[in-house]
Amino acid sequence: MRKADKVFEQKPSVDALLITSEKNRFYYTGFASTFGYLVMLKEKNYFITDSRYIEMAKILEKDAELIETTGGNAFGLVSDILKQNNVKTVGFEDTEITYSEYTGFCEKLVGFELVPVGDAILVQRRFKTDDEIEFITKAQKITDKAFKNILNFIKPDVTELDVAVELEYQMRKNGASGLAFDTIVASGQNGSKPHAHPTDKKIRLGDAVTMDFxxxxNGYCSDMTRTVFCGKPNEEMRKIYEVVLRAQTNALKNIKCGMLCRDGDMLAREVIEANGYGAYFKHSLGHSLGIDVHELPSMSPSSQDYLQENIMMTVEPGIYIPFLGGVRIEDMVVVKQDRIIDLTMSEKNIIIL
Incomplete structure (x- = not known):
């Protein structure tokens, strides 16, 4: 079970953490559940859950005291734990709960000072452990396999939805426990929409087909994008592809640990702008990921964050022109002190099917 020392260091006035979100319960325990309350003290932990999970949760007994709740008395148990341990201030996940949930906390935890610690948890989650990097690497290998297999599937008259379903099947077949996010497939003019939903549009000869999947x-996400062509592309789309590839290559070659994220964004943006397409690169160069597919920091033009060791980052320049189409190429990297490791192995030189 993961410790919360970094959160307590950032929030020294906090005596205990109350973790109620599914994602952060998983982050600290490695145990997936749709219901539970994790109370973390500086020297002891408690995990409260119901009959659906109590037997499976025994894997946590070495690191946490397990308590089974029945009849909706979970908050009463939380309150008892806090009182028994002389807790005065309780850190809660303000970044994960609704206002209604917060008011419920206030009503049920009378006598305790509630302190927001959501940002401190997100800062801890930025820096990936070796195990987390291994899980993300495995997720990306699965994604690479799916891309390799989809190339034989794409042909004229196959729909975007067909491609999305096949990609998802291939990921599941190769070991994925689920999807990192809803699959994006956009062909032809639909490619001008960066986050297009797959439709029943049939792929035509000459179409660019952008796939973001x-x-x-083991709870961790991969994220990659490739754009391929179903038949020979027109000259403008070929040029756009080459510009996007050069932009990404420049970023991957020059991004380094300690760099401002906004400077990383500029490495790709300056290539696209120099080729006259600056107005059509409409999003940030990349984002971190882990348990969530979008985590901080992001490589945006306005970011004040730095690229630091063991942060994951996507590198995904794109050009999107209405009524023409679009191209995006995305790799996923891990930042190390002396280098950037690209975890995405799929071909990105232009592919014409």
């Missing part, structure tokens, strides 16, 4: 493995 990712697998989930």
């Amino acid at each position: 990712g697998a989930r493995y």
Whole structure:
């Protein structure tokens, strides 16, 4: 079970953490559940859950005291734990709960000071452990396999939905526990929409087909994008592809640990702008990921964050022109002190099917 020392260091006035979100319960325990309350003290942990999970949760007994709740008395148990341990201030996940949930906390935890610690948890989650990097690497290998297999599937008259379903099947077949996010497939003019939903549009000869997809493995996400052509592309789309590839290559070659994220964004943006397409690169160069497919920091033009060791980052320049189409190429990297490791192995030189 993961410790919360970094959160307590950032929030020294906090005596205990109350973790109620599914994602952060998983982050600290490695145990997936749709219901539970994790109370973390500086020297002891408690995990409260119901009959659906109590037997499976025994894997946590070495690191946490397990308590089974029945009849909706979970908050009463939380309150008892806090009182028994002389807790005065309780850190809660303000970034994960609704206002209604917060008011419920206030009503049920009378006598305790509630302190927001959501940002401190997100800062801890930025920096991936070796195990987390291994899970993300495995998720990306699954995603790479799916891309390799989809190339024989794409042909004229196959629909975007067909491609999306096949990609998802291939990821599941190769070991994914689920999807990292809803699969994006956009062909032809639909490619001008960066986050297009797959439709029943049939792929035509000459179409660019952009696929943005990712697998989930042991709770962690991958994320990659490739654009391929179903038949020979027109000259403008070929040029756009080459510009996007050069932009990404420049970023991957020059991004380094300690760099401002906004400077990383500029490495790709300056190539696209120099070729006259600056107005059509409409999003940030990349984002971190882990348990969530979008985590901080992001490589945006306005970011004040730095690229630091063991942060994951996507590198995904794109050009999107209405009524013409679009191209995006996305790799996923891990930042190390002396280098950037690209975890995405799929071909990105232009592919014409």
